[in-house]
Amino acid sequence: EADIYQTPRYLVIGTGKKITLECSQTMGHDKMYWYQQDPGMELHLIHYSYGVNSTEKGDLSSESTVSRIRTEHFPLTLESARPSHTSQYLCASSQGTSQETQYFGPGTRLLVL
């Protein structure tokens, strides 16, 4: 199994709350990614980072924000959660070129009431 971790694994929260989803990897990978996945649907890239202090928005518009202060840590924050944010959030990392495999964390299942 890959050394990439996500917490919490499950989160139920009320509308309007601020939440931070944690992602850490111990493989020393430069590139990290956040994906959103709804049941039975494909993964959509919402944020990515090439390295420390580098963050970019992905293909799917998201109201979340990310930061990359340390190589191993790539947290995702929602300032004000809404029911439309209910989904599974997957963090991944890779090293080097586009040929490199992305290693995924176990995911965080978010339910916003």
Place this chain on the structure above:
Amino acid sequence: KNQVEQSPQSLIILEGKNCTLQCNYTVSPFSNLRWYKQDTGRGPVSLTIMTFSENTKSNGRYTATLDADTKQSSLHITASQLSDSASYICVVSDRGSTLGRLYFGRGTQLTVWP
């Protein structure tokens, strides 16, 4: 529009049987194609990766094929086990950017019954 289409959407087979999952893509320019296995409630795990010049790649009971001319790939699972029950996702990478953009299929949900 770059797309990855997988079939069937879901599949039920009996333990010990073989099965083949299909992936068609329109991604261009093509870099590589990966098959991932995603267990329920878990993140995807890479099974195989193939570049343009590779026609087949095996990983234990999993064998992937690639026809870059017709833009088709298949994943063949031999002697299925209960632990093979999962979603199998086809992922195609392009060469159009430094990021190596990934295009994900929706997956085939495989259920293996005893």
